[in-house]
Amino acid sequence: MAATLYSIPPSHPALAAKLMLRRVGLEHRVIELPPGLHAAVVRARGFERGTVPALVIDGRRVQGSRAISRHLDELFPGVLFPTEPGQRARVAEAEEWGEREFQPVPRRIFRWILARDPEARAELARESKLPFAGLQARTTAPIARKFATAVGASEEQVRRDIATLPEQLERVDACIADGTIGGEEPNAADFQIATTVHALMRFPQLRPLIEGRPAADLARRVVGEPREVPVRVPDEWVDGART
Template sequence: MQATLFSIPPSHPALAAKLMLRHVGLEHRVVELPPGLHPPVLRARGFRRGTVPAMILNGRKIQGTTAISRALDELFPGKLFPTDTNARARVEEAEAWGEREFQPVPRRIFRWVLARDADARAALARESKMPLANLQARATAPLARRFAALVGATDERVRQDLEHLPEMLDRVDRYIAEGVIGGDTPNAADFQIATTVHALMRFPQLRPMIDERPAAELARRVVGEPAQAPVRVPEEWLPAGAAK
């Protein structure tokens, strides 16, 4: 069985896919693509969209964390989803919410910052092991603005994301309290949601409002301790509990 996963370094959905592959024990190869240049590379390889995670599994092209979890579930039943029908339905619902509503939040915030902050672009270039990071930061400013526009990372939308973040974290904590995620063995929804919490914890202003929550413990257990990213938003946009 052959599996190749295409990723970019800062992508938390790609991280979720890596963790799922590791969890089911499928031997695989990871190809890290340069951020910003990954869409044409993926399309050249026959993928319909220029987004990660993208996986080739025995010649089959699969994109998106939910599609990847379903493909792995076909090969490794019981590894990512409960065998009980009702329990599985709850995990599927949490996973779908995690991909549809929760996963885009750190992406929009991060791209909003990249479109405006050369230091953040330089840090991303260094994280991606690209040469001449400061030069890359200047050269990629138009590309960063385009990628922000593609996900709707406007001032208004990012402000809304930050305003609604406490209730989204409350929902994550509820899933944990109800046993949908956070059990002894992680499921597909754990990987989907924990990687998004982990991405949010990388933002220094947001970490204080997450650190003491059950969601933070889940992120640390499933993913690991988050490293800081040079991401700052206007203080007046921050919800209660964030670092001003």
């Protein structure tokens, strides 16, 4: 079975797909695309949308972390989802929330920062192993603004994302407490949610909101230790989330 996953380095949904592929034991190759140019490349590979993760398995194209988990479940039943119907329904519900509501939060925050901060764009270029990071930072502002607009990363929305982050984390902790996620063997919802928590912990200002919670332990166990990135949002936005 031949499998190829298209990704970009900062994408936490693509990271979720990588972890799911490892979990089911499917041999695959990963092609890391340059951020900003990835959309055109993915479409050129025959996908409907210019987004990652984008997976090709034996000629079939599957796009999006939740669609990938469903396809892998068809190929490897009982690995990413429990076989007991009630447990499966709870995992599926948590995964769906994780993709629809929780996954976009760090994406919007990071793209809002990228549209405004050249140092953040330089850091993204370095993480993506692109040459001439300083030049990339100076010349990619229009692209960064376009990608921020595409996901609704307005100032108002990002402020709301940060203000409501404690509520989102409470839901993650509740899913851990009731056994939906955080079990001995990670399921599809673990990968969906833990990678988002891990992405949020990379923001130095947001990490204190997460540390000490079961969600932080989940992110470390499923993904690993988050490496902080030198990016910032206004301090008062974070202060509002602490009150």
